[in-house]
Amino acid sequence: MKALIALALLVASAVPAAAQTDFPNKRVTLVVSASPGGGLDATARLLSERMAKAWGQPVIVENQGGADGLIATQRVATGPADGYTMLLQIPSLLLLKHNTHDPGFDPVASLAPVSELGRTPSVVAVNARSGIKTVQELVAWCNQSERPCSWGSGQQLSYLYGKRVFALSGIRETVNVNYKGTGPVVNDLLGNHITIGMTSIAAPLAFHQQGTLRILAVNAEKRVPQIPEVPTFHEAGLQMPARGSWYGLFVPAKTPPEVIAKIEKVVVGLANDPAAQEVMRNIGAEPVFGPSREFAAGIREDAAFLDSLVQQYPLK
Structure with a gap:
């Protein structure tokens, strides 16, 4: 009898292990x-x-x-x-x-x-119709503007990166617009409702390649192969760790x-x-x-x- 109980316990204990080794079965x-x-x-x-x-x-x-x-x-x-x-x-x-x-x-x-x-690196992007082509031009444009430049972020991560970027850039005053996701940031950037977008590269990449948005800099250790003309943050004068x-x-x-x-x-x-x-x-x-x-x-x-x-x- 004791042998049967021991065998039953052994079988019972083996069932979960067997169930896991055939993962996945659904x-x-x-x-x-x-x-x-x-x-x-x-x-x-x-x-x-x-x-x-x-x-x-x-x-x-x-x-x-x-x-x-x-x-x-x-x-x-x-x-x-x-x-x-x-x-x-x-x-x-x-x-x-x-x-x-x-x-x-x-x-x-x-x-x-x-x-x-x-x-995926984070990027600083603007509307191509703004005429802004470099980070330095962005700094000058914002500091000469009568109103603070507005910038959009769709995640807390982008918000933190944006705050750090603008502290390093020399832009004296900005206004953050918080969005629920990067898609709305890009949409409002395309519509000229905000001046700057702080997002990962995936969201504005296609629009940069089409010529409707312009990525000014990428937070990476080296230039991104898809857009080799765009400088890294360090090359653009933004001394920030390349984390993205x-x-x-x-x-x-x-x-x-x-x-x-x-x-x-x-x-x-x-x-x-x-x-x-x-x-x-x-x-x-x-x-x-x-x-x-x-x-x-x-x-x-x-x-x-x-x-x-x-x-x-x-x-x-």
Whole structure:
């Protein structure tokens, strides 16, 4: 009798492990903390296609923007830790703890980083009809204007970068206009309703290439291949660390290591996929598809940097 009980306990304890090793055996959901059409969304759709092909299971993309990614982050972080619901986020994740309203959970500690998918620089952009062609011309134009120059930001991350950029630039006075996402920033920049847009490169890139917007500088260590004529921040006289943004993949913190390893294997494999890298470059991102260990280390560095910016420029 004791032997039968022991056998039953052994079988019962083995069931969860077996269930995890056959991951995935049903539909997987990628939750995107941004609206459709941007760089993060394009990255998610690339992952969806490659994961579905590798696993033979449907992988769907669900966009859940708003509140600087808090809604999407909370959904994944507090959901089942089984790998079937993943999150695509940007460094705004690291700023959620600074929100005035307590989210009721630790956004960073509640998630496990799987991979840094790509890096995308932030940019300073203006309407091409303004005639402004350099950062120096922008500074002169704003300082000679009767009214403070207005600049748009669609995320807390862009707000912090903007505050730092304008402090370094020599522009004496600006007025920030806060938007819900980068899409509205670009729309109002196109309509000449604001003077400057502070966004990641993905949003204004196509309009720069079409000649309707002009990117004045990119926050990167070297010039971006898609727009080699545009200087880096350092070349434009803005001595700011080249950090920009990243696209990251996360799962709930208590997800089994063997499940994380299966997800990581597919994603890291894209580093040797020319077509996947081309998708990333087309949205102005530098492909990374790195391992979770390296991504975790980078997150710690970025968190320290952003904390220092918040101390200088408190979030609204």
